[in-house]
Amino acid sequence: MALELKAITKRVGQVTHIKETSLVLEPGRFNILLGETGSGKTSLIKLMAGLDRVSSGQIFMDGQDVTGMSPQKRNISLVHQFFVNYPHMTVFDNIASPLRVARLPKSEIQGRVEAAADVLQLRPMLHRRPHELSGGQQQRTALARAIAKESTAVFLDEPLANLDYKLREELRDQLPELFAGRGAVVVYATSEPAEALMLGGKTALMQDGYVTQFGPTAEIYRHPNTLTSARVFSDPPINSAMVAKKGDRAELGHGVGWRLIGPAAELKDGTYTVAVRPNYVSPVRTETAHVPMTGTVQITELSGSESTAHFRMGEETWVSLASGVHPYRVGEDHEFFMDPAHCFYFAPDGALVA
Structure with a gap:
C-alpha cells in the first residue's frame, strides 16, 4: 500500500x-x-x-x-x-x-x-x-x-x-x-x-x-x-562561502586555502560555493581538520558535552561544533581548523558538482 x-x-x-x-x-x-x-x-x-x-x-x-x-x-x-x-x-x-x-x-x-x-x-x-x-x-x-x-x-x-x-x-x-x-x-x-x-x-x-x-x-x-x-539538512547551519578553484588549489580568501583531491580537483577552474558542516570545523588541529582559519568569536553555546562557536571571518560568519568544553572568549580571535575532505562544492546555479 x-x-x-x-x-x-x-x-x-x-x-x-x-x-x-x-x-x-x-x-x-x-x-x-x-x-x-x-x-x-x-x-x-x-x-x-x-x-x-x-x-x-x-x-x-x-x-x-x-x-x-x-x-x-x-x-x-x-x-x-x-x-x-x-x-x-x-x-x-x-x-x-x-x-x-x-x-x-x-x-x-x-x-x-x-x-x-x-x-x-x-x-x-x-x-x-x-x-x-x-x-x-x-x-x-x-x-x-x-x-x-x-x-x-x-x-x-x-x-x-x-x-x-x-x-x-x-x-x-x-x-x-x-x-x-x-x-x-x-x-x-x-x-x-x-x-x-x-x-x-x-x-x-x-x-x-x-x-x-x-x-x-x-x-x-x-x-x-x-x-x-x-x-x-544541517543544524547548526552549514557554513558556506565563495571559493576560487585554480589548478589543484581552492582559495577562500583571508589567507585560507587548501589542496584539492578527488572529484573536486577535476573541476574546471573558476568560482564555486564551498559548504562544510559545523562539526567539520574544529577548534583544535586534528589529523583530518588541518586547514587553519582565524575568526573573531561572536557567540558561544555549551550544550551537554558539545561546544558551539559562531565566529566572524571577513564578511562571513562561520560555525564550529565540537565535542568537549572549549575556552572561547567572545570578541577575541580564535584559530579554527577545517576538514577539507568533508567539503561540498556547488556550481553558481546551486547544483552539487563535487
Whole structure:
C-alpha cells in the first residue's frame, strides 16, 4: 500500500503554499518531511490527509484516487504536536473513539485498545482522564489511538515537539518499532535534522512549499544535490562561502586555502560555493581538520558535552561544533581548523558538482 502524490499543488488566492509535488511514500519505513517552520510540512500533510483540498494534481492510496475523498473515508490517523485527547473521556475511551465511530464489535474494540495500550505502556492508566496524565502519557495516548485504528496511513506532525528532552528521546527510539510491520504508510514531519537521521527511512527536504530532494535519509545527508538541500539538512547551519578553484588549489580568501583531491580537483577552474558542516570545523588541529582559519568569536553555546562557536571571518560568519568544553572568549580571535575532505562544492546555479 503506497501513498502517491501526482503533481499536487495548493494555492490560496495568489499565494502558492505547496508548489508542484510528486512523491511515492511506501509502508515499511518512516517517510520524513524535514524543513524549517513555514517550509510547508503541515500544509502538505493536510493535503495528504484530506483536511485541505489540492488546487491541482491527484492523490492515490493503494492505487485508488482519493483526491476528493474525506479524511474519514481515507482511513487515516493524524497525531499533532499538541495533545489532542478528549478531556471528558478516559484513556480507554480516547483510544477506542475511532473504533466506535467505525461501529466495530465491542470485543474487537477491547482487544485493539488493550493491545495498543500494552505497546505504549498505558494499561495501568486506561481508566484515568487526560488531565491526570503527564505530557508524555497524553502523547502516548494519541499514538495508541493511531495504532488501534489500524489506519492505512499515519501522519505524525512534529508529535514530540512539546515534550521534554527525556520523553522526546524515549519516544523517538520507540516510534519506528511501534509502527513496524503494521503495513501503514507513516509520514513524520520534523524541523530537526538530527531527528530525521535518528528515525532513518526516507526523507523529503522541504523549503518554501517545495520538496528539494527525496530519498534514503542517510544518503541525502551525505550527498545533498543542491546548496538548498544542504542548508535544510544541517543544524547548526552549514557554513558556506565563495571559493576560487585554480589548478589543484581552492582559495577562500583571508589567507585560507587548501589542496584539492578527488572529484573536486577535476573541476574546471573558476568560482564555486564551498559548504562544510559545523562539526567539520574544529577548534583544535586534528589529523583530518588541518586547514587553519582565524575568526573573531561572536557567540558561544555549551550544550551537554558539545561546544558551539559562531565566529566572524571577513564578511562571513562561520560555525564550529565540537565535542568537549572549549575556552572561547567572545570578541577575541580564535584559530579554527577545517576538514577539507568533508567539503561540498556547488556550481553558481546551486547544483552539487563535487
